[in-house]
Amino acid sequence: MPDLSLAALAAHRFGFGPRPGELRTIAGDPRGWVKAQIGRQTELPAPIAALPPAEDDLLAFGRWLTRRRLNGGNAGRIEERAERQGVSQEDLQRLSVEEDFVENFRDRATRAVAARVEAALISERPVHERLVHFWSNHFTVSAAKPGAVALPPSFEKEAIRPHVGGRFTDMLLASTKHPGMIVYLDNWLSIGPNSRIGQNPNRGRRLPGGGRPTGINENLGREILELHTLGVNGGYTQADVQALAAIITGWTYERPRLRDLVSDQIATRTGAQLFEFDVNAHEPGAKTLLGRTYAQDGIAQGEAALGDLARHASTARFIATKLCRHYIADDPPPAAVARVERAFRESDGNLRATMEALVDSPEAWATPFAKFKRPEEYALTVLRAANLSALPPGAGIAALTAMGQRPYSAPGPDGWADHADAWLTADLVMKRIEFAQAYAERIARADVDPVEIGQACLGPLMSDETTTAIRRAESPQQGFALLFGAPEMQRR
């Protein structure tokens, strides 16, 4: 017998809420509906496929940076470089008058956010899209850092998406090798003190602002341990941070040169294709990380270390806790965490098997409304309920920003918070209501009954109080505002 309550729970807890009519489809086998979507994706959603590759992001950012230098009294050095690289004055001139940062980056960012939202709205695999959001937040690359402003969308597309439902090791490696992460956490600036460049900094490439990097930058090494693998209480020391940072010195990417910036060739390379191991920046010799010695040469050293980190018991615990916190409850039930942790360990970090263990946990199907939706999930719930298939450009992003969660712009490398304390605040609740009202006005029509829309979205989870409040509304607009602002739309 179809169970609409379980269907609604599945659609909201594991996806972004149903589109009209979807609840009945899910009701046949809610658990099977979820499980069918947690494996790897063979084809990219169309809006995502259309996003540019990392190389294009890097060129766009490089052009803007160079233009700013050309127009900001730093032209001399760039002109020298142009001459060395055989770039004509004419090309340089063209570069200096291209579209400005705001036009260029706001449009890029708008397109990327719109693509992410559209993928979640039209997807028939919303559970998979939720997982993409989860992992992209686990390995945060954020436009909040100016130098990384263009990179989060291609990072998510190239380093995260292919490995959702795949192997954690592969995702960790893809993340650590992507220019998005390498720029966001400064690894391109990290130089082994005993490497060739470390011994003679003049061998290194100049930084955009002048000078040359020297010394180890610990940022990426630290965050891999603290945020990507073991977790902050995972049992590592400052010495381990330094060791991992030394191990991945030289993990950088092919930085575009001036002649690339003026080229008319279409950029096609992904982050993985731009990854570069710079042996001249790599700290030579064996290193000891978490009591294990890594004596490999070159890139093999880092690959071996990351492989071991991915397999570490603390990593299994940390990932299982985060997944259960995200899907089940702010304080995740220990029994569920233990099951998911075991699945992660026993499958050697197979993310499909790990997620299957979560879906099979009874805790994942208990207590509706244990979680307060994050703003992006909430907005997607409303838009799917309203049967919209795209975010209105500009206004939609402004709304997500106002509600506290502009996509691709998490405040720090630890990503967006995943507990109600952070989101259920006076100010954010008011902003959700403002959003609810704005979208109610956008979609309300006299011949569409908000109660019906609510039932299609929430099924039996819609409360009598909400139904009554909508029936008493003074206008269809207000009816929709009450539906979109109702408690059960905001929780899962």
Place this chain on the structure above:
Amino acid sequence: MLNRRHLLAGAAAGAALSFPVFAFGQAQATDKRLLIIILRGGMDGLSAVAPIGDPAYAGLRGRLALSASGDNAVLPLDATFGLHKNLAKMHALYGAGELLPIHACATAYRERSHFDAQNVLETGAVMPFARTEGWLNKALGALPQARPEMGMALSAQAPLILRGSTPVATWSPSALPDVQTDTIDRLLSLYEARDPALANALQSAMSANGIAMNAGADDMRGGARALAPLARIAARFLKSDDGPVAAVMEMGGWDTHANQGIEQGPLARALTSLDDGLDAFKQEMGPAWTNTVVVIATEFGRTAAPNGANGTDHGTGAAAFLAGGAVRGGRVLADWPGLTQRALHEGRDLRPTTDLRAVFKGVLADHLRVSSTALERDAFPDSGAAHAMQGLLRG
């Protein structure tokens, strides 16, 4: 009315400003006000309050060194220290005896993770993630609850320092259109029936919006990047009749790993914004500035030497500021450890000699009259060695 308040008191997010003040009975409201500005990312204290008189400073800092004169000249404080020149308005406060720079200070934390360090800064604990409530929330909870919300965050979400069982308000500028009052009232009824936590939050937002709109928040539609506009609103909340006793603002942009610059660059921009923000706050406070303390603190300092990318990495000893009419300023508070290689913490960072918890406790005790029991037991457990610092405030 009474029933509803009791219902709300048990819920998570806090009661509402809109309750009539008389409902809170006899509790006497203090006229003291506290603003805390958290600088997230780790402010480079050796650039903000530069120890130009330390003989090791110029050599150690290299390309990032400020100096007594010339292009990179500081604004003089005393024989040892000078303020970065983008802090000109704060320098004027120093001259008026209303700014107290504090140097070589740190929390109990000695590692170098932003998240751990901010966690310790805000929980007042010895270890990161040892507590889930913030010290300001605990301290406010120990005061007579003369306000429905004793604390307020000028952000959409309360930062950890304000999180806990004592109700706090939140407010931030909106880019979205206003909602009809009638729709809000109907949603409030729905929340009261179904979801007390949402009801609480909405009540609080409704009254905060009332105050903010009177303070010109309409001009901030679309949000504000600079500190000053929001600082003005903070002042309006703090000086309003049933407003909070303490408010918290946050400011990012201090994690200057690369190209941090001296006169220009991300650090200089952040300092200007801080300087303008504090000044805007002071102007808006008007006469209430006399009874005000502003605490400006960051999670850690940065490496003593530049890192080769013309930036600095996560360090230890930091600089902080107290400002306000109630502060006994016009001097630098520092037990200066020096910058020789031997003096540096782990050979790389400014060695901390002042415990920030002692400063915070001193302000809470002498300014807001938080009892020592509450300070030691609730706000800063296991901080016995860091005695509440005395003499930070006037009279």
